[in-house]
Amino acid sequence: MDHILSVVLWTPLAGLLVLLAIPSSNARAIKLWANIASFIGFLVCLPLVFGYDRTLDFQFVEKANWIPSIGASYHLGIDGFGLLLVVLTGLLSFLSILSSWNAITVRLKEYYAHFLLLEFACMGVFMALDFFLFFVFWELVLVPMYFIIAIWGGPRRVYSAIKFVIFTLFGSILMLLGILTLYYQHYRQFQVLTFDINDLIRTSVPPEMQWWIFWALFIGFAVKVPMFPLHTWLPDAHTEAPTAGSVILASVLLKMGTYGLIRFSLPLLPDAAKDPTVVSVVAALSIIAIVYGALVCLMQKDWKKLVAYSSVSHMGFCTLGIIAMNPAGLSGSILQQINHGISTGMLFLIVGVVYERRHTRMIAEYSGLLRAMPVLTIVFLITAMSSMGLPPLNGFIGEITILRGAYEVSLGWAFACVAGIALGAAYLIWLFQRTMLGEITEKNAGLRDLSFREIAYFAPLLVWAFWIGLYPKPFFDILERPVAQIVERVQPGYYAERNLPNPLGTPSPAARLTGGSGSQ
């Protein structure tokens, strides 16, 4: 159990090594092995779930020297937030590999290798407690994703892949600058070179410097989220990527941005995060994203592009919850990130299903699919309901919690959110109507309904959507402590001021540093 995180992290890479040994000519073996490997990759996540202790902070911690000369270490650990994202990554990686069975026909070995590498890198991002290690994984994600878009993508794949990489790199460089500033600031104070977050968090950074570091990190993360106006890589990348690529991109990669904001920006730079200008800019950008993304959705002719823009709108909710910086906002935001992973993942899978059959993404090409594909229609309906936040499905729980957090800060924010909710219903129901209802056209009449394999990759996501919708308690329970840590860090005394029970027990802002890691 001591190295369970390493096991989770390295399993996909081990799977990749075995994959390389399989001859390229044996397509079936490659597919089979990739599915098995990613399924094992998911299974090894489960001990984390059962072994997780919600009274502790970072757990399953592993620490080893890596590059001592610059103070970089192999430091892994997860809290409740990391746990959810790791499980999400494990599940979605498996499902997207499963969904590729028939969709990918060329260069199978490279394709699956890239996917396993991507899983490895994403896992690393969500586990790293060392800023250097985090950055390495962060950049590593780009490589397989670039190739997945550029090789197996649609007609404009090269443009989109390059746009995606350049955009992210541009953000990453600013982020690196931020990290290094923090690193040297720490060195100046303690004369110790370290990238360890537990150490960096103790650095006292002058407010002016915090401000600059915050924006540097923020741009890095905002590109990934993506936040308006840094979002335009997303529709292109999503549209051109193969289905499984879009699924991973939406469900997992976008979460890296919000993860970074919550894990690094808020706790490391609490003063900057509280700055009224920062709060109002981030909130304004989030609200713009919510409404703007939804309105732009209404105009899309391309099914996949519509789903892509809906991500902009949905992730706006997540960033708004983050910047509310209160327990409801943060836990709602985290839950909504998971919800977005589930529902948008499914929306992309649905596009993939029809694309595999018709080889077009144009909404106008589809009509009356209910007649030919009733099972898909039910799946799509539930997915749309989940995505637009209709109770008793998962989206509702996330949205209402975020709203509650936003409302605590400002009634105006809450009103902006509900506008997004109403518009969300409009574009999704319109999409549903144009594709599933209406008279069936000749071209669609013969379409096959979902196969067993296709149902298999929708089923776990549907179950998860209902679970969160009907019984979200376990999720809020494991998030209580991580969220409280951040709230106490950003707004010390938040709980005490309001006479609220502090989930941490003692209101010590630095408690998260020591919890479980023993690195003091």
Add this chain to the structure above:
Amino acid sequence: MNFLDSIWLIPLFPLFGAVVMLLMGRRLDPQPASPVAVASGVGDAPDAHGHGHGERHASAHDAAPGHGHEAHHGAGSRALVSLLCPGMVLLSLIFTIGAVAQLAATSERVHQVIKYTWITGLPFQLQDGSLARFGADLGFLLDPLSAVMTLVVTFVGFLIHVYSIGYMGHETGYYRFFAYMNLFVFFMLTLVLANNYLLLFVGWEGVGLCSYLLIGFYFHKKSAGDAGKKAFVVNRIGDAGFIVGMLLMFSVVGTVRFVDVNQAFGGMSPETGFGVLSAMALLLFIGATGKSAQVPLYTWLPDAMEGPTPVSALIHAATMVTAGVYMVARSNVLYQLTPETSGIVAAIGAFTAILAASIALVQNDIKRVLAYSTVSQLGFMFMAAGVGAYWVAIFHLYTHAFFKALLFLGSGSVIHAMSGEQDIRRMGGLKDKIPITHWTMFVASLAIAGIPGLAGFFSKDEILWQAWSSPLGSKAVWAVGTVTAFMTAFYMWRLMYLTFYGRSRVAPEVAAHVHESPATMTVPLTILAAGSALAGWIGVPKLWTMFGDGFRTFEHWLEPVFASGAAHAAAAAHGEAHHDTSIEWLLMGLSVLIALLGIVLARYLYSVNTAAPDAIQRASGPLYGVLSNKWYVDEIYDFLFINGLSKGGGRVLSRFDNRIVDGGVNGAGWMTRLAATVSGFWDTWVVDGSIRLLAFGVKVASYPMRLLQSGYVQSYAFVIVVGVAVALGYYLTR
């Protein structure tokens, strides 16, 4: 059996039916192979709103009514569907009756069953410093109010399910219809049995979803899909208000559980001016205007008539659309704290009532008349709620469920008989051809018009009286209500005369097929007719002292829920003492007179002097056009919100996104490429050029030397020999 603790089962029965249907329905009810066959009947229907029941139905009609489907499908293949789905609702009804009977026996008459904590939210502090949690149970509450609602939903729901067996018998997607219907009943029961606002909201959204699915049941028709979408989106706008209202409620009282909310509000004093409570009440009411089709969000309901007629009866008349009234009644303590909001509720109700009634005067589609009538009647209910007479609002909801469900089902029977025709101008003289339908609708039309003794009279008259006499009421509301009552009697009897009496205007090819509906349809009609006639007798006016207290059971039953309202009533009663009962008798007489006048006028115009309506239409000038175009509200909304705000905004922003935001990105890319090209040029010709120039120089300079480098061994040997010879010569000759 303890039904009281089993109330959580009541919604689950229909859920079970729905799940079974959705998972296995296709096997129980095989679909025809050709998808095109289903679509054919629609396009050529004479009316644009023809409901798709049309011609394929007519073709099935040579077989005995109600058995036609067996020609298409294996006999009994649908029997299980027909048995299971209504059966599930019947089970719910039985459990409800059991539970209500047991509830009546308890002293406090409130029973909560909390299954588990659904949302355990985060703690936060209230304004008074106490601690609250943002959360909600999965819990159910049976009290007199939810008892009435549950009984209405399960009873009317069951009858409509039975009716649907006959009505939908010829349709493809029979199982799908029942799956949606059962799912609807599940959500509706969740709505009325929920013990908190959040769970109520689950039902609220769920019934909206089912309404969407059922309006779009004939999904291959674009108009049906559009109507469903409109209903859904308009409702979502209302929901947005509802959600914020709930958040406000959380932050003020720290809970959304009805019992606790009412207790918390019970301790507060009425708000003066427009404060947080008024905002909350208003936001919740915005939700109600969406769900219950009030101004300004009523436009979806008439379009919702695209759905099959049983859907219109169940969802868009008897149950779902009354959810807003139920919610306001449920929040009565809050509304009593905010007299100004109550005033708004009454005003919106009154305005909606008269607006919708005025539109109903000139509609020619039988279902549209009824749809506007529903909007108008819902306005009456809000009028009652707005003046503080909550029990009357619920009373009218209850009587309306009978007669309006009956009117819709009756119209469905007419449409069934007319092979899909919905235009009342092409009917007439049907009285003797479909006698049961006629007589049941006759009763319902008298009831809705407000003829004494029938259900509608008691509730409507009480509303008008309350509007007049309640401290929150006003003479203006009463006047609007009375005019609306007159319009109601007129448009209902216009419909009756055009449909059933006078000369037949039925197209000859249709006339041959006119027939009475099967027993599955007529029996529910008859039961509902009995209900429309008798249901009001549990709420007779106080004035009718010859009837004992037993005839006022309804008010007494609801007293615990509207307890603080009863205090109001007591205050009102105190005021009442000053005027003598003659005014009340007078007003009652007036409302009866007006109902009769409406009926007589309708008879004169549509039965006696049939040329008059056209003359009036010509004389009224543009007014008729405005009315028949529904005051152009749809067009205005389309222009402002659909095309203007949503599509226009979307188009502008989409362009903005492509050209400006992404344009900036691509521009940056272009600039980079330009810089790269310039750099490349510079690098190739200047930086690298100088290197290459240098290399060239060296090359040129080395040219003479290269001449010697011939690579021939002989020449090297020759040079060596010559060199050696020269060297030797030099040393030797020195």
